[in-house]
Amino acid sequence: MTHTDSHTDVTAPLLQVSGLKVHFPLRPGLFGKPAAMVKAVDGVDFTVHRGETLGLVGESGCGKSTTGLAVLRMTPLTEGRIVFDGEDISHPDAATTKRLRRKMQMVYQDPFGALNPRMRVLDIIGEPLRVHRLTRTRAEYRERVMDLLDRVGLKAEMADRYPHEFSGGQRQRIGIARALAADPSLIICDEPVSALDVSIQAQVINLLEDLQRDLGLTYLFVAHDLAVVRHLCHRIVVMYLGRVVEVADRERLYQAPRHPYTRALLGAIPIADPDPVVQARFNPSVDGEVPSPIDPPPGCPFHPRCPHATDLCRREAPRPIDVEDGHSVACHLHDPSRVAEMNHSEPSYQEQARNIA
Amino acid sequence: MSTETSTATATATATPRTEPAATLLRVENLHTVFEKDDSVVHAVNDVSFDVRRGEVLAIVGESGSGKSITAMSLLRLIPSPPGQIIGGRVLFDGQDLLDLPDDAIRQLRGRDISMIFQEPMTSLNPSLRIGRQLAEPLRVHGSVPKDKVRERCIELLRQVRIGDPEKRLDAYPHELSGGMRQRVMIAMGLACLPRLIIADEPTTALDVTVQAQILELLRDITRASQSSMMLITHDLGVVARYADRINVMYAGRIVERGTAHDIFHRPRHPYTVGLMESMPRLDDAIGNRLTPIPGSPPDLSDPPSGCPFHPRCRFAQPRCKQERPPLERLDQEHWKACWVNLDDTH
Ligand SMILES: Nc1ncnc2c1ncn2[C@@H]1O[C@H](COP(=O)(O)OP(=O)(O)OP(=O)(O)O)[C@@H](O)[C@H]1O
Ligand SMILES: Nc1ncnc2c1ncn2[C@@H]1O[C@H](COP(=O)(O)OP(=O)(O)O)[C@@H](O)[C@H]1O
Ligand code: SF4
Ligand code: SF4
Ligand SMILES: [Mg+2]
Ligand SMILES: [Mg+2]
Numbered sequence: 001m002t003h004t005d006s007h008t009d010v011t012a013p014l015l016q017v018s019g020l021k022v023h024f025p026l027r028p029g030l031f032g033k034p035a036a037m038v039k040a041v042d043g044v045d046f047t048v049h050r051g052e053t054l055g056l057v058g059e060s061g062c063g064k065s066t067t068g069l070a071v072l073r074m075t076p077l078t079e080g081r082i083v084f085d086g087e088d089i090s091h092p093d094a095a096t097t098k099r100l101r102r103k104m105q106m107v108y109q110d111p112f113g114a115l116n117p118r119m120r121v122l123d124i125i126g127e128p129l130r131v132h133r134l135t136r137t138r139a140e141y142r143e144r145v146m147d148l149l150d151r152v153g154l155k156a157e158m159a160d161r162y163p164h165e166f167s168g169g170q171r172q173r174i175g176i177a178r179a180l181a182a183d184p185s186l187i188i189c190d191e192p193v194s195a196l197d198v199s200i201q202a203q204v205i206n207l208l209e210d211l212q213r214d215l216g217l218t219y220l221f222v223a224h225d226l227a228v229v230r231h232l233c234h235r236i237v238v239m240y241l242g243r244v245v246e247v248a249d250r251e252r253l254y255q256a257p258r259h260p261y262t263r264a265l266l267g268a269i270p271i272a273d274p275d276p277v278v279q280a281r282f283n284p285s286v287d288g289e290v291p292s293p294i295d296p297p298p299g300c301p302f303h304p305r306c307p308h309a310t311d312l313c314r315r316e317a318p319r320p321i322d323v324e325d326g327h328s329v330a331c332h333l334h335d336p337s338r339v340a341e342m343n344h345s346e347p348s349y350q351e352q353a354r355n356i357a
Numbered sequence: 358m359s360t361e362t363s364t365a366t367a368t369a370t371a372t373p374r375t376e377p378a379a380t381l382l383r384v385e386n387l388h389t390v391f392e393k394d395d396s397v398v399h400a401v402n403d404v405s406f407d408v409r410r411g412e413v414l415a416i417v418g419e420s421g422s423g424k425s426i427t428a429m430s431l432l433r434l435i436p437s438p439p440g441q442i443i444g445g446r447v448l449f450d451g452q453d454l455l456d457l458p459d460d461a462i463r464q465l466r467g468r469d470i471s472m473i474f475q476e477p478m479t480s481l482n483p484s485l486r487i488g489r490q491l492a493e494p495l496r497v498h499g500s501v502p503k504d505k506v507r508e509r510c511i512e513l514l515r516q517v518r519i520g521d522p523e524k525r526l527d528a529y530p531h532e533l534s535g536g537m538r539q540r541v542m543i544a545m546g547l548a549c550l551p552r553l554i555i556a557d558e559p560t561t562a563l564d565v566t567v568q569a570q571i572l573e574l575l576r577d578i579t580r581a582s583q584s585s586m587m588l589i590t591h592d593l594g595v596v597a598r599y600a601d602r603i604n605v606m607y608a609g610r611i612v613e614r615g616t617a618h619d620i621f622h623r624p625r626h627p628y629t630v631g632l633m634e635s636m637p638r639l640d641d642a643i644g645n646r647l648t649p650i651p652g653s654p655p656d657l658s659d660p661p662s663g664c665p666f667h668p669r670c671r672f673a674q675p676r677c678k679q680e681r682p683p684l685e686r687l688d689q690e691h692w693k694a695c696w697v698n699l700d701d702t703h
Contacts, residue, residue, distance in 0.1 A: 059564035167653040197419035198591065199669075202635035202649035209646075224565070231637035231647070250643065268569040270594030272638060274617035279598060284569030289536045 012086060014186060014218050015048040015071065020080035022066050026294060039293045040066040042242035044080075045320070048186070053212065053219040055233030055250075057226060059265075059290050063242040064222045068188045071220065072104050073097060085185065102132050105179035109191035111171035115163040121174055122159040125149070128182035148177040152207060169200035176207065180215070190222045205232060226269055230254055235326075238262050241301035242293055244320065248327040258329040261286075261302045300332070308333060312341050381585050382408040382431070382470075382553060387445035389423075389430045392438065396658035400426040402609040404445075405684075408553060413576065413586045415596045418606035419654055424589045427606070428555045432470060433462050449553075467494040471546040473539075473575075475558040480542060481530040487514075487541055488526030494548045513544040517574060536567035543575060547582075554579060557589040572599055593636060597621055602690065605629050608655050608665035611684055615691040625693045627670045664695070672697045 022041040041063040048054045056064045069075040071082060073092055081090050089100060105128075108114040115124055126145045128134070135141040146156050152173040163171055172192060179187050189208070193201040205228065211217055223229050229236060229250075236253045238246040238261065246259040257263045267283035286305045291297055299316050303309040312332055320330045332338040389401040401423045408414050416424045429435050431447050431454065447454040449470070454462060466472075471494075474480045482490060491510045495501045501509045507526070514522035517540040530538055539559065546554055556575060560568035576599055579586045588599060596603055596617070603620045605613040605628065613626035624630045631650040652669040655661055661668050667677040676696055684694040 059566065169653055197654065198593070198632055199419060199635050199650035200653060202637075202647040203651075205637070205647055206649060226565075227637045227639050230639060230643070231641065231645075254639065264566055266639075268566045269639060270569070270572075270592065270598045271640075272593040272597045272621065272633075272636060273640075274597045274600075274621050278640075282569075282598060284566060284573070286566055287570065289534050289567050290564065 009086065010050060013047045014050045014085060015220070016081075016083040017047070017067075017071065018045045018081050020044040020067065020070060020082065021078040022063070022070050022075055023078040036294055039242050039296055041070065042293070042296070044239070044242070044244050046237045046244065046247060048218060048220055050185075050218055051212070051216055052234045053221050053232055055229040055236040056220065056222045056239060057224060057229050057236060057265075058239035059224060061290060061293065062239040063293070064224075064239060065190050067239075068106070068190050068220060068222050071186075072106060072188060073100055098132075102128065102182045103184050104186045104188065105182065105184040107172075107175050107179050107187060107189045107192045109195055111168050111175055111195060112163075114175055115171060117163055120160055120162060121149075121154075121166075124163070124174060125159075125177045125181055127178065132182055134182060144181070145177075148180055151180065151211070152177045153203075167200075168196050169203055172196060172204050173207065176204075176211070180211070184217075186218050186220065188220045188222070191224070192221075193228060194223065194225060201228070208232065226254075226266065238265070241290060241296050243301055243317075244330065245302065246327075246329050247320075252324070252327050258323060258327070258334055259302075259331050260306050260308055260333075264305075300330075308342075310342050312338065379410050380407045381410045381449070383446075383448040384427075384431065385446045385448070387427065387430055387442070387447065389426050389435060389440060389442045391440045393658065398657045399609050399660065400440075400657060401430060404606075404609075404611055406604055406611065406614065408585050408587055409602075410552075410585055411580075411583050412601045413579070413588055413599050415588045415590065415600035415603045416606055417590060417593065417596050417603060419591060421654060421657065422606040423609040423657075424591075424606055425557050428472065428557050428587065428589055431555070432466050432472060434472075464498070467546075467551070468498045468500070468549045469551055470553040470555065471549070471551040473542050473546045473554065473556040473559050475561050481538060483530050485529075486526065487528050487530065487533070491526070491541065491545055491548065494545060498549050500549045509548070510544075513548055514541070516547070516578065517541070517544045518570075519544075536563055536571065539563060539567075539571055540574075543571070543578075547578060550582060551584060553585050553587065555587045555589070558591070559588075560595070561590070561592070568595075593621075593632065605632075608660055609657055610665065610694065611692075612666065612695070613693045614684070615687075619691045623691075625687060625691065625699050626666075626695050627672045627697070627699065628666050630699065631669075672699070 020041055021043055023037040023039050026036040026038055044067055046054065056067060058064055066075065070077060073089060077090055081088065089096060092100060122145050125148050126141055129141055129144060135144055145159060149156055149159060154170065154173055166174065193204050196204060212219065221233055233250060235249045237244055238259065240261050246257065246262045254266065257266055264286040267285055271278055271282060285307060288305045291304060297304050298314065300313040300318050303313040306313065318330045318332045318335060320328045321335045322328050323334050332342050385405050387401055387404045391398040391400055404427055416427060418424050430442050433454065435442060442455060488510055491513060492506045495506050495509060510526055511522045514525055519525050519537060519540055559575065560571050563571065572595065590596060600617050602616055603614065604611045605620065605626065607628050613620065613624065613629045620629060624633060634648040635650055637647060650669050655665055663679050663681050664677040667673045670677065674696065682694045682696045684692050686692050
C-alpha cells in the first residue's frame with residue numbers, strides 16, 4: 001500500500017477510481033455448482049476533483065450506490081483501484097479504514113430509515129465527534145453540535161428532540177449535519193433529495209450548494225433525476241448496467257450527448273412545459289428495459305436496446321474514447337478505429353444531439 | 358383577465374375548449390376523514406371536480422395532499438375504520454356512487470371505472486399466474502364468453518406490448534420486470550373497456566425510459582377507446598405532457614384548477630407558483646438558484662386556520678389567517694382558491 005502522509009497536493013484529484021468491479025455472489029450454488037454472480041459494477045473509471053460535484057446517474061440497478069459504497073470501502077472490491085487523497089485505499093488496513101470513516105461521509109436517500117429513532121438529534125449529529133474523539137468536553141461537544149445545527153438551518157432547541165418529531169426535509173438536514181460533523185473532505189450523497197417533496201427538495205439542494213461554497217466540500221452525487229443532477233453537478237458520469245457509458249461536463253452532456261443511451265435517457269424525461277414546441281423535444285427512443293446484471297448481454301451492454309447496434313456491438317464491448325477534452329464516450333460509433341466496421345449510415349450525431357438538447 | 362381559450366397543450370383533445378365536453382363523472386363536496394386516537398385527519402376536504410369524456414384530468418400535489426384518498430373515495434375503497442367518507446356526492450351516469458349498494462359498486466369497479474395503482478408488485482397476487490389474474494375481471498363481469506377469455510387475455514397483453522403473450526400468460530409476477538408488471542396492471546385495468554381509468558402514480562416506481570413507454574401507451578389506449586383518464590401524480594413533467602386539465606391539491610383541498618397551459622404558463626395560486634419556482638428544470642440557465650417554498654406541508658390533523666397555505670405563503674395577508682378562500686372561477690377553465698390577485702409578474 002502506498003502511503004503519502006505528507007502534504008497533499010491540492011491540484012491532484014481527490015478521488016480516482018480505475019477498473020472498479022464489484023461482483024456479488026447471488027446464492028451459494030447447490031451441490032457444488034458455482035454461484036451466479038451479480039455484476040453490480042463491472043469496470044468503472046472516474047475521477048473527482050477537489051471542490052467539485054461529480055454526478056453519478058443511471059437507471060435503477062445500474063450500480064450507482066454500489067460504486068458509492070465501494071468508494072467508502074463499505075463493500076469489498078472484486079477488482080480495481082481506488083486512490084483517495086493520494087493514498088491507495090483499495091486494500092485498507094484497520095487504521096486507514098478508521099481514517100476514511102472520518103474523511104468520507106455519506107448522506108442517504110431515506111431520511112426516515114437513516115436516523116436511529118431512539119437517539120436524540122444531539123447524539124445523532126454528534127456521533128462522529130464521539131467515535132473519532134474530536135471534542136474533549138461535554139460543553140465543547142454540545143457547542144459543536146449547535147454550530148452544525150445552525151449550519152444546516154435547524155434551531156438549537158431541536159437538539160434534544162427525537163427523529164420522529166421532524167419532517168422529511170428536516171431529517172435530511174439532520175443527516176447532512178451529521179455528515180459534516182467530522183469535517184470530511186468527500187461527501188457521498190446517495191439520492192439525498194429523491195424521497196422529498198418538490199417544495200422541500202429545493203431547500204435541501206440550496207443547502208448543499210451553500211455548504212459547498214462555504215466549506216469547500218467535494219461531493220459525489222448519486223441520483224437518477226437528471227434535472228436535479230444538471231442543477232447541482234459540475235461533471236456527470238452516466239452509468240448503464242455496471243459500466244460507465246459517458247463522462248462530460250454538464251453543459252456538454254445536456255447539450256450534446258453522444259452516447260445512444262444518454263440520448264435516450266435525456267429524451268425520455270418529461271418536460272414541465274405543455275407548450276407543443278417544447279414537447280416536440282420529448283423523444284423516448286428506446287424500448288425495453290435494463291437487462292439483469294446477473295447475466296448481462298455480451299459486447300456492449302446497451303446493444304439489445306440500442307437503435308444503432310451492429311454485430312460488432314453484440315460481440316465486443318466498446319472502450320471509452322475521449323471525443324473532446326474531458327468528454328469520453330464508450331460506444332463503437334465514437335471510436336475512430338471501429339467506426340468503419342460499424343458500417344452503417346445514419347443521421348449525423350450533431351443533428352440528433354440538437355434534437356434532444 | 359385573458360379570455361383566450363387555449364388549446365395549446367401537447368395533448369390537445371379533439372374537443373374545442375369553448376364547448377366543454379360532456380361530463381362523465383362529477384364529484385361534489387367530497388369529504389373523507391381518518392379518525393386516529395383523539396384526532397381527525399381531513400384527508401379530502403370539500404373537493405369538487407368533473408371528469409369529461411375523452412380527457413386526461415390530472416391531480417397533482419405533494420405526498421399526503423389527499424390525491425390517493427380522493428381516488429379511492431370515488432370507488433369507495435377507503436379502509437373503514439379508520440377512514441370514512443362523511444360528505445359529498447360522486448355522480449356517474451346520474452347515479453351517486455356513494456349511495457350505491459355494495460354489490461352494485463363492486464360490479465362497477467373494473468367494468469366502468471378501473472384503477473391502476475402505483476406498486477404493481479403489491480397489487481398483483483404473487484402466487485397466481487398472470488393469465489389467471491388477467492382473466493379475473495373478465496370472468497367477474499362476464500364481459501367475454503368463457504371460451505374466448507384466453508384469446509382476449511392474449512390480445513390485452515399484446516395491446517400493452519408484452520412480447521410472447523401466449524407464454525407470458527403462464528408466468529408468475531416475480532418472473533416479470535417492474536415495467537412488465539405495470540403493463541400487466543394496465544392490461545387488467547383495460548380488460549373490460551372501462552369508461553374511466555384512474556391511474557394513481559402509475560409509473561413512480563419505474564425508470565424514466567420505461568415510464569415514457571408506459572405513459573405513452575396508456576395515453577394512446579385511452580384515446581383510441583375514447584375513455585377518460587384521471588392521472589394522479591406528483592411529477593410536474595408528467596402532468597405537462599399528458600394532462601388536458603389539472604387540479605392542484607394542497608392539504609386535502611383543490612387550490613387551483615385549469616388547463617395545462619393555465620397551470621404552467623399563468624399559475625394564479627401562490628402554491629402553484631412556488632412549485633414551479635422550486636423545481637430544477639432542464640432548460641434553466643446553469644447556476645440559477647432555486648426558490649424553495651419555505652416550511653413544510655401541514656399536519657392534516659391540525660391544519661392551519663384560514664388559508665391552509667398561509668404559513669408558507671409569501672403573499673399572505675392578515676385576512677388569510679382567519680378566512681379560508683373559496684375555489685373561484687377566474688375564466689372559463691381557470692379556478693383558484695386565494696384572496697390575492699397575482700398577475701404574470703408575481
Ligand atoms: N449486497 C448485494 N448482494 C447482491 N446483489 C446486490 C447487492 N447490492 C447490490 N446488488 C445488485 O447490484 C446491482 C446494482 O445495485 P445498486 O444498488 O448499486 O444500484 P443503483 O444504481 O444504486 O440503483 P437504484 O437507483 O435503484 O438505487 C443491482 O442489480 C442490485 O440488485
Ligand atoms: N389508512 C389511513 N389511516 C390514516 N390516515 C391516512 C390513511 N391513508 C391516508 N391517510 C392520510 O390522509 C392524507 C392524504 O393521504 P393520500 O391521499 O394517500 O395522499 P397522497 O396525496 O400522497 O396520495 C394523509 O395525511 C395521510 O396521512
Ligand atoms: S457500441 Fe453499439 S450497441 Fe453500444 S451504444 Fe454504441 S452503437 Fe449502441
Ligand atoms: S389566500 Fe393568502 S395565504 Fe392563501 S395562498 Fe392566497 S395569499 Fe397566500
Ligand atoms: Mg441506489
Ligand atoms: Mg398517493
